[in-house]
Amino acid sequence: MAENKKTYMVKANEFVFTFNQEEIDKADFIKKNPTEFNLIRNNRSVNAKLLESDITGKEVKIEVDGETFELLIKDELDQMLDRMGFSTVSSKHIKEIKAPMPGLVLEVAVKEGQEVEEGDKILILEAMKMENSIMIHTNARIKRIAVSAGQAVDKGQVLVELE
């Protein structure tokens, strides 16, 4: 493969971008000092600041316009390894529902053994004076309810197990 067709996949927080070497080479980029850069893109002049870097320089933290981005660069080899890795987990199905935030369980709306459908309310979690309905995003059967009304839960704590 020609050098300028090499692609790089970059994760920047929740975004993913792919560039090829040609695009990178063309970018109007200057270095002001070892940690400060300026890039002109679509006529926009933007300053960027390197906050952190790991030893390889592939995992860095960069601030742009007051926002901080955590970045991870994947070259062709990394991308190939990912494809091999990902293929084995793609068909994984949901086995449990976890609390998306810490809170207080106000009400459990399902029973063990109950069949639930996508969009059904599982329970109500109160956080900061707001009631949040926790819904299910798949069809399943409730195997076990791991919490009860009045209980405080942490983020990521298992609420119900599914089968």
Next chain:
Amino acid sequence: MKKILVANRGEIALRIMRTIRKMGIKSVAVYSEADRHSPHVLFADEAVYLGAAPSSQSYLNGDKIIAFCKELGVDGIHPGYGFLSENAEFAQKVTDAGIEFIGPTPEAMRIMGSKLAAKESVKKYNIPMVPGIDRAIEDVNLAIEVADKIGYPVLIKASAGGGGKGMRIVEKADDMQEQMERAISEAKSSFGDGSVFLEKYVTSPRHIEVQVVADKYGNVIHGLERECSIQRRHQKVVEETPSAIVTPAMREKIGEAAVMVAKSCNYVSTGTVEFLVDDKLNFYFLEMNTRLQVEHPVSEMIIGLDLVEQQIRIARGEKLGITQDDIKPNGHAIELRVYAEDPLNNFLPSIGTLTKYEKPTGEGIRVDDGYEEGMTIPIYYDPMIAKLAVHGKTRTEAIQKMLQAIKEYKIEGVATTLPFGTFVFEHEAFFSGKFDTHFVKNYYTPEKIKEKQKANAEIAAMVAVKYWQERKKMLSPVEHKSTSWKRRLAH
């Protein structure tokens, strides 16, 4: 007064204590199990533990708070906002215990706490109110008669209602019957009380409120208006003063009306009179908040008064040291409430630990907050992290200062309303001043913030690749002959 207990938490407790200390008075903090590490507890001269984290077991336990006051020789209680601040029964108990309640009288709180009593109270002062009928009706023909008089669209409201429930907009007489029936049934099922009344529906309403300050001798002044139309979920996020649409003539009129409202209930201390303003700049009395308002910093910035200091002076029996003529707006102030909420996900609470927390600083920038880096936002209370307020010579200058301050405000670990703030302050409708309480509905979509983040993320991604490639070159043995790359690693 020698010792004041602040019956509150977070930013407002800290802000009140700063003034207390400035005045040479000792401060007492109260705290729940969730707040032992909070700045307000660390700042206070004395602190007492109230109970478990839920408010009902801590910050709402008025009897316990009064008992601590007696034990510690406290001679004044400042309630802040929220919690017990508008609880007339608590204010009465405090007064009965021989402690000064830093706020209005229980009687004024009772009157203004009830929508109908408040309307009754201000009636004789000729305060404009939203046209309509303010007694319960069931008769559709009467409703149509009233609606014809005040003009469509009209709003059917449940007497016992709140939070938008039991409200229906009626566009024309033909729809009245059905809408009345549905409103009554909704009111019955939601509140157990089917009484509804009718009000003119203000199509493009703005929410403008007036700060008032009153002493115990009947002297009342107003501290100009605050524009609070930018709201999400019927709650304010952005406030500014002066309002971009209020003319000097209207300012005088709305200010006088606010003073009258305060006088109608013999108001004492600081308070806020809220008005609805329509697109023709007619204003209507909505309600009075009988406490220190969340957004009071913007008023302090342009009128140059410490409102908490005023409250304490008034409570200890001093006369107002200023007259209405002393109140002149100096420049422009804007506030953004920084909530731990995700503007990309319907403003849902975003709870977690503040892994990074750096405040903007500089002339004309004020941050009222109650958090430090490393602290966790408790799930039990309001998700407000801070109030970011800026002051500029002009509105334009204040907006620019705000945008810069938002950039310099670094919060990681939770999502916040900071990006929403940028969206508002960069928006043409905000800049021109032509907006109403439907701003979020009319203009805001998370995609607009997302697009901007994506553009910045792309820049960051490109810079990252550039940096990595340059660094690889530096590290390759062929090219490097100095130790310059070591310096790079050391930054």
